[in-house]
Amino acid sequence: MTAIQTIKRLRRSVPGRRTTNSTSIVAASVAIGALAAIALLNQHLAKKAERENPPSGRFLRVNGVRLHYVERGTGDPVVLLHGNGSMIQDFESSGLIDLVAKDYRVIVFDRPGFGHSDRPRNAVWTPDAQAELIKLALAQLGVSNAIVLGHSWGASVATAIALKYPGLVRGLVLASGYYYPTLRPDVVALAAPSLPLVGDILSHTLSPLLSRAIWPLMMAKIFGPRSVPKKFEAFPKEMALRPSQIRASAAESALMIPDAFMLRNQYADLKMPVVIIAGEQDKLIDIDTQSARLHSDVTQSKFHRVAANGHMIQQTATDQVMSAIMEVAGQSTDLVAAE
Template sequence: MIMKRRKRKMPKSILTGILAATILLALILYGYTFLKTRSIEADYPPQGDFVSTASSEEDLHYVRGGSGVPVVLLHGRDGTLQEFTLSIFDDVADEYEAIAFDRPGYGYSEYDHPDQLTTKQQAKLIHEALNELEIEQPIIVGHSYGGAVMLQYLLDYPDQVRGGISLAGVSYMDEPPTEGFYALPRYPVIGPLITNTLVLPLGSIMAPNIYEQAFDPMEPPQKYIEEIASLYLRPKQFTATAYELSHMYDSVNAISEQYEEITTPVTILFGEMDRMLDYEKDGKRLQEALPNSKLRGIEEGGHKIHHSHPEIFLEELADLVDRTQD
């Protein structure tokens, strides 16, 4: 008679110990994230003021300086308004009126409906904020994914904008982005748990490599990594980023089908060594689609050309101002 071996079950005491250790680790990571977020916000508090929008109770955070032609600066998906205050903001404010926003859900701008963070909704909120601030006929500058929001703005409010600058801007998406880690915050229960425990410590390890790619061929400034990465990895902002990414493919494809309708003057600045986007597919392709556009490629430029080549940005901004004089 053949005897079957019984599978040995793990003792309940061991299972209980593993569960207790897991819960304890989660509590430690939750406490770390909570305290670290408080510390980050103490180290990097809001730099500017807040403005309420007409259709939403949430406030948008912005900085404003200078006088003259208004120039509105919109950061990309992994940033905050420090994208500009750590680069070209002061130079722009020396000649024009500079206004840099934390886009909805980013930095210190509120947005309690991250599932609605489409380019159309963001352009609407920025437009309402500018109306509240009594800013008329601005030039809108959009870096990276802020470039897609800028193009949406030009489509939706063509008579209320002077011109646009696509600064290494997103303009086409031939396939949905790979979400990976960014998909997690959208899962019920497990999403908020991971966002409030693992994202900040793991993201702090990964961030330097991401910024090295973005700044290549130049070195990313240490202050930039410390400040923007810290603000970016806070649970609420990371959640907004995750939801924005889920809308990206549909948003960009919706506006890319209408580029021929944009008659507002647009300048496209693109680094020919950009490792995040493609000069040919995103830069030249957009220039060919827009009926009133100008493209300038920067041979030694990467994705952060306003950091590496601020003088070229300022040249092209002055040229766009001249071209749009009444």
């Protein structure tokens, strides 16, 4: 018997208010059943994505957190931190890892909850909390001083590392970052899957389906005005659409504005070389109220506006981002020589 037939039968057998109540119960049961089926489908797709995209690097266990990382090259260490909703394969597909590895020891982390790294629910993964995690991970890898690059949300983590452990950071490259609190209605909407209980239901049911539907629009916005480069086809979209990663991304969206509020008055404390780089036509973040303002607050910083580029400059302006890394490396070498 179908759900509709069941409802009709109940309507005939139960008069008055009881009919309405029974109909509501059946409708709720149907809705719950549909959500359960969608959740099972999303779970299947998530496991399939993980089978088809196995870890490409190694793992560290830091304070109970299993962190996935990739390491290549030799020389002075350079650490790359990806943005919200992303993972190591962003830097991999862009070609930046290979470029950096030619002259440096490059270390790239899947930040907590992204790619193949865990994100325990017993902690709030603020930039400060992630800074501590990355610092301890680098200590396990024998790194006590490094150039740190962060893209987008990763720029907040990179900045937190530099503020909390200034001796660890030889120089900073901050790409397409968000540093000062602004009114962002889109962030409120994106944060919904991070809510207790309701967020778990959304991230396991409707959010992955909605994300698949709007993926082309999302890509057009973050890459615009440039088109999505062919090399980005190597980015594992299905990994980004797993319920666990959608929830991690939502949690970082929820933290974005309050964390910017907490850090907004500390940037002048950055004393190491800092290079800020951002796309002139970033459709996600206003670079005048973010990157340009940060440049004015950090007096020794350099700021590069990349013409005809948007938010994803590590993909569309990879050589310029590599040049920013080399610029910081040169400045930090000059600083050491002067001392």
